[in-house]
Amino acid sequence: MQNLLETPIEFLKGVGPARGDLLRKELDIHKYGDLLHLFPNRYIDRTRYYRINELQNSGAEVQVVGKVINIKTVGEKKTRLVATFTDGTGEMELVWFQGQKWIRENLKLNTPYVIFGKASSFNGVFNMAHPEMEPLAEHEQSLRSAMQPFYPSTEKLAQKGITNKVVSNIMQQLFRETQAKFSDPLPPALIEELKLIPKNAALFNIHFPKSQEILARAQFRLKFEELFFIQLQLITKNLIRKHKIKGHPFTQVGAYFNDFYNNHLPFGLTNAQKRVIKEIRNDMGQPAQMNRLLQGDVGSGKTIVAMMSMLLALDNGFQACLMAPTEILANQHFIGLNELAKPLGINIKILTGSTKTSERKIIHEQLESGELHIIIGTHALLEDKVQFKNLGLAVIDEQHRFGVEQRSKLWRKNDIPPHVLVMTATPIPRTLAMSLYGDLDISVIDELPPGRKPIQTVHRFDSNRLKVWKFLKDEIAKGRQIYIVYPLIQESEKMDYKDLMDGYESISRDFPLPQYSVSIVHGKMKPAEKDSEMARFAAGKTNIMVATTVIEVGVNVPNASVMVIESAERFGLSQLHQLRGRVGRGAEQSYCILMTGHKLGNDTKTRLETMTRTNDGFEIAEVDLKLRGPGDIMGTQQSGVLNLQIADLVKDRDILMLAREHALKLLKDDASMTKPEHAALRHAFIEMGKKKNIWNYIS
Ligand code: ADP
Ligand code: MG
Numbered sequence: 001m002q003n004l005l006e007t008p009i010e011f012l013k014g015v016g017p018a019r020g021d022l023l024r025k026e027l028d029i030h031k032y033g034d035l036l037h038l039f040p041n042r043y044i045d046r047t048r049y050y051r052i053n054e055l056q057n058s059g060a061e062v063q064v065v066g067k068v069i070n071i072k073t074v075g076e077k078k079t080r081l082v083a084t085f086t087d088g089t090g091e092m093e094l095v096w097f098q099g100q101k102w103i104r105e106n107l108k109l110n111t112p113y114v115i116f117g118k119a120s121s122f123n124g125v126f127n128m129a130h131p132e133m134e135p136l137a138e139h140e141q142s143l144r145s146a147m148q149p150f151y152p153s154t155e156k157l158a159q160k161g162i163t164n165k166v167v168s169n170i171m172q173q174l175f176r177e178t179q180a181k182f183s184d185p186l187p188p189a190l191i192e193e194l195k196l197i198p199k200n201a202a203l204f205n206i207h208f209p210k211s212q213e214i215l216a217r218a219q220f221r222l223k224f225e226e227l228f229f230i231q232l233q234l235i236t237k238n239l240i241r242k243h244k245i246k247g248h249p250f251t252q253v254g255a256y257f258n259d260f261y262n263n264h265l266p267f268g269l270t271n272a273q274k275r276v277i278k279e280i281r282n283d284m285g286q287p288a289q290m291n292r293l294l295q296g297d298v299g300s301g302k303t304i305v306a307m308m309s310m311l312l313a314l315d316n317g318f319q320a321c322l323m324a325p326t327e328i329l330a331n332q333h334f335i336g337l338n339e340l341a342k343p344l345g346i347n348i349k350i351l352t353g354s355t356k357t358s359e360r361k362i363i364h365e366q367l368e369s370g371e372l373h374i375i376i377g378t379h380a381l382l383e384d385k386v387q388f389k390n391l392g393l394a395v396i397d398e399q400h401r402f403g404v405e406q407r408s409k410l411w412r413k414n415d416i417p418p419h420v421l422v423m424t425a426t427p428i429p430r431t432l433a434m435s436l437y438g439d440l441d442i443s444v445i446d447e448l449p450p451g452r453k454p455i456q457t458v459h460r461f462d463s464n465r466l467k468v469w470k471f472l473k474d475e476i477a478k479g480r481q482i483y484i485v486y487p488l489i490q491e492s493e494k495m496d497y498k499d500l501m502d503g504y505e506s507i508s509r510d511f512p513l514p515q516y517s518v519s520i521v522h523g524k525m526k527p528a529e530k531d532s533e534m535a536r537f538a539a540g541k542t543n544i545m546v547a548t549t550v551i552e553v554g555v556n557v558p559n560a561s562v563m564v565i566e567s568a569e570r571f572g573l574s575q576l577h578q579l580r581g582r583v584g585r586g587a588e589q590s591y592c593i594l595m596t597g598h599k600l601g602n603d604t605k606t607r608l609e610t611m612t613r614t615n616d617g618f619e620i621a622e623v624d625l626k627l628r629g630p631g632d633i634m635g636t637q638q639s640g641v642l643n644l645q646i647a648d649l650v651k652d653r654d655i656l657m658l659a660r661e662h663a664l665k666l667l668k669d670d671a672s673m674t675k676p677e678h679a680a681l682r683h684a685f686i687e688m689g690k691k692k693n694i695w696n697y698i699s
Contacts, residue, residue, distance in 0.1 A: 004178055005033035012177065014170045022162060026154045035174055036182075038167075039206055039222075039646050040149030046116065047147060047211060052090035055119050055126050063116040064092075065136060068109050073100070083107070085115065085128075092119070093127040112136035116148075132165070142172070147209040171207050180204055185684035186225060187677050190662060196221045206646075220655065223647040227656050229688055231663035238441075239671060246416050247289035248392050253281070254315030256344055257308060264343050265304075272447035273301055279443045280309050280421065284393070290419035296445030297617035298425045298581025299452070305445070306395045307337055309421055314346065314373050318392025318418075322376045325398050327352045327527045328534060332556060333397070334376045341374070351377035351386070354527045391418045398424060425578065425617070455584040457592040457612045459568070468593055469510055472562060476516065476543045480588060481560040485579055487570040488523060488548035496548065497524065503566060504546045517542040549575065558586035568594035569604045573624040576611050603627055 009029055010020030023029040029038060050062045066087030073079050081096040081103055094115065096103050117131035134142070151167045184191070184199035191198065197205070197214075202221040209215035269277070276294065283290040296302045310320035322337070324330040334350040341348050349372055351363050366372035370389035375381065422440070460468055472482055484507060486500040504520050511518055519533045519542040537545045538557050545560070563583045565576060576594070584590040594608055610623045647655065666678075673682035 005031060005036065005182075007032045009035060012170060012173055014166075014173050019160075019162060019170075022157060022160055026157050027152065032174060032178065035171065036178075036203060037645055038151055038171075040151050042150045043209065043215065044116075044148045044150070045212065049114075050119075052085075052087050052092050052126065054089075055092070055121075057119075057121040057126075059118060059120065061116065061118050063114055064119075065112060065114050067112055068094070068107060071104065071107065071109070085113075091125070093125060094131050095127055095129045097129070107133075108135070114139040147212070147215060149207055149209075175204065175207070183680055185680045186228070187666070187681055189677065190666070194224070194658075194662075196224065199225075219646065222645075223652050223655050224659055226645055226647045227652070227659035228663055229685065231656075231660045232667065232685060233688070235660075235663055235667055236671075239667070243288065245289045247284075247287060247419055248316065248318060248416060249287040250281075250284040250312050250316040250318075250392070250419075252315050253312065256311040256314045256346070260308065260311055260340070260344060264340065266340070267449065269304070270301065270445070270447045270449055272296075272445040273305055276305055276443040276445055277308055279441075280305070281312060283441065284309070284312060284419050289417050290421070291440050292419075292421050293440045293442045294421055294423045294445070295442060296423070296425065297448070298578060299448060299585055300425075300445040301449055302397075302423045302425070302445060303333065303336060304340075306397070306421065306423060307340055310374055310393055310395065311344075313392035313419075316392060318390050319367070319370065319372065319388050320374050320393040320395065321381055321388075321391060322374070322395040322397065323381050324376070324378060327354065327378055328521075328530060329397065330376055330378050331531055331534075336556070337374070337376065346373045347371060348374040348376065351375055351380050352527070353378060353380055355380065393421065394418045395421045395423065425581065451587060452584060453587075453589050454615050455563075455580055455590045455592050457580065457594065457615075459594045459596065459608045459612055462595055462597055465595070468564065468595070471591075471593075472544075472564070473511075475562050475591075476511075479559075480562060481537065481540065481542075481557065482544045482562040482564065483560055483579075483582055484544060484546045484564040484566065486546070486548050486566050493523075497522070499567070500546070500548055507544065507546055511544060516544065518544045518546060521545065521547040523548055549579070556585060557582070559588075561586065561588045561590040563590075563592045564595060565592070566595050567597075568608065569596045569600055571607075573607045573610060573620055573627065576607065577617055577620050580611070580615075 008020070009015055009023055009031055010017050012032065012035070015023070023035070027034075027038060029035050044061055046063050048063075050064050052064060052066070055062065055064075064085070064087055066085050068083045068085050071081065071083040074082050078097075079100065081100040083094040085092050085094050112135070113133050114136055115128060115131040115133050117128040119126045119128050121127075149168065150164055151171075153162070153164065153167070180200060180203070182199050182203055186196065186199070190196070196202075197217050199221070202218040202225075205214045205218035206222060209218060276296075280290070280292065280294075283292060294302055294305065296305075306322060310322070313320040322333055324333055330350060330352050334348070338348055347366070349363055349366070351360065355363070363372065363375065364385055364387070367375060368387050368389055375386075380386070475482065484503070486496065486503055488496050488500075500520075500522055504518070508518050519537045521530050521533050525533070533545075536542050537560075540559060545557075561583050563580055565571065565579055568576065571579070580592040583592065592611070594611060596604070596608070600608070606623065606627060610620060614620065649656065666673075666681075669675075670678055673685060
């Protein structure tokens with residue numbers, strides 16, 4: 001059977017070279033097996049037949065059995081073909097505007113047909129335009145007599161006459177040629193336990209279901225199988241990594257860590273921070289590479305965790321690096337970590353795109369000689385010239401900004417890869433994390449440092465700006481600072497820039513010198529200018545920071561207590577949450593004000609409502625996932641990962657959990673899948689691994 005499924009698609013009767021070509025180009029269908037896995041994306045229930053005297057003017061698609069008793073051409077210039085159709089309970093009209101000649105020649109009078117289409121009533125008579133028609137005799141034999149599947153298609157396919165009906169027909173042909181026998185990879189015990197229908201039945205009924213019930217069971221079975229294999233893959237990879245990918249075991253907790261912990265911690269750690277540091281310490285103590293995702297809401301204190309993890313690397317004679325997505329953020333980390341590291345006598349430097357050549361040279365040399373302990377930087381760290389003496393730990397901040405490839409590039413710099421700690425402030429819902437990063441270990445900081453007051457978030461319309469400005473002036477009078485953020489969306493950079501500049505001008509007018517001073521930071525400024533503006537604001541020399549989303553990630557100015565987000569309707573949920581996280585870092589009550597126009601779509605309303613209701617990043621991520629779908633959340637780079645054939649990570653999360661649970665159980669019992677009852681499973685698993693598959697690139 002396996003071989004038969006490898007047969008090139010053009011050999012299937014009814015396909016041939018021309019259609020084969022189209023199927024390849026348009027739907028990526030090359031072989032029988034690909035066609036088999038072209039699953040319908042909707043179905044119409046054709047298990048029921050209506051009588052003409054039962055028809056309702058509901059616009060529903062219905063099928064009726066009856067005969068055509070006469071046919072005529074109506075109209076002069078623009079003619080149409082009208083047939084009278086009867087089933088004994090009444091009469092209705094069938095109408096064609098196109099293909100009239102063909103219908104006239106081929107339609108048989110007084111012969112039972114099954115017609116299908118949308119019935120609508122006009123002047124008391126029901127009519128159906130361009131009905132699908134099939135002689136009753138054929139209909140009864142056809143596999144397609146029950147629920148009608150609708151297959152994914154493209155404009156080109158439709159143009160070239162590969163209609164849904166044609167696809168259905170070749171699908172039937174496929175089942176005839178293959179005799180509908182497909183081997184079942186799932187172990188019998190699992191099928192039994194979960195009461196799954198056999199693979200054969202599932203594939204048959206996904207294409208030709210006779211009822212909604214059997215369709216649901218077929219879908220369940222195939223979704224489960226898809227998610228089960230993904231979980232097997234991820235879990236196996238994790239096991240292999242733990243056993244095979246060597247890592248530097250950090251066995252010592254030494255002078256740097258202890259000195260810092262005992263004498264220089266600027267604050268007491270939260271329990272969550274302590275727990276996470278312990279997890280990281282244990283993991284890095286093993287002779288296997290750590291590959292860990294550190295999730296923590298904005299402001300939860302991930303930086304100190306990164307710092308202490310890096311100290312462990314140093315204690316064991318290794319170097320560490322921290323990579324950030326923007327220059328501002330790298331700088332901020334550098335300033336913060338440098339401050340913390342000062343009493344420890346650590347050599348720590350920063351490398352970004354704007355590092356001077358002479359400085360760059362020194363850094364390169366010191367990294368190679370091992371003189372430099374910690375390097376902080378941007379993408380510049382990935383350049384070939386950057387060679388470490390012995391990199392033991394790579395910390396990556398705000399992971400979603402880096403592609404998978406970039407991550408692995410950092411690894412390839414050493415024979416034994418460094419431990420990797422990926423920090424993200426965009427919490428990924430558990431189900432998604434599990435599917436995407438099932439092979440990463442996850443630590444979660446689920447507690448904010450003490451004394452933080454929840455940020456109060458409100459939504460205001462642009463028409464209420466005066467009141468908002470008054471509020472800002474009151475806050476400034478109390479000594480607070482304010483962010484006002486404008487959207488920056490690549491496609492309309494020019495317009496965004498104009499919005500920002502207009503905004504800046506009017507803010508400067510409304511908050512005039514000398515009483516007020518306003519800073520501005522945007523993407524068109526040189527890094528040095530940005531930094532000096534940021535520094536002025538951070539030092540409290542200006543009251544208001546007008547900015548684009550360049551400040552989205554990581555900036556830390558505890559005295560800033562109000563975040564105004566302009567055109568909030570143009571931001572995604574996670575972005576809004578990130579921006580809001582810039583405030584609420586000090587002891588003062590902080591506020592986030594979402595400004596919008598009056599016209600708002602439903603999704604926007606949901607986003608605003610979510611933001612004003614909760615500060616919980618995980619809850620927000622769940623809503624975001626529902627609104628946008630997982631592909632979007634991960635960005636285009638990783639959306640390929642989610643190219644599932646039938647399962648949907650949002651809708652099918654229960655099945656995902658079930659699949660994971662059973663995959664774990666099975667691998668615990670038979671990690672290499674070598675038991676005889678797992679032979680088919682193992683075979684399918686290996687076949688799947690051979691396919692070029694994005695999962696192989698994830699970590
Ligand atoms: P994020 O997780 O968003 O990167 P940071 O590491 O920047 O958060 O920490 C946010 C702020 O909270 C910083 O000013 C940091 O010094 C402070 N902070 C972190 N941990 C604690 C703690 N345990 N107690 C008090 N303040 C803390
Ligand atoms: Mg941070």
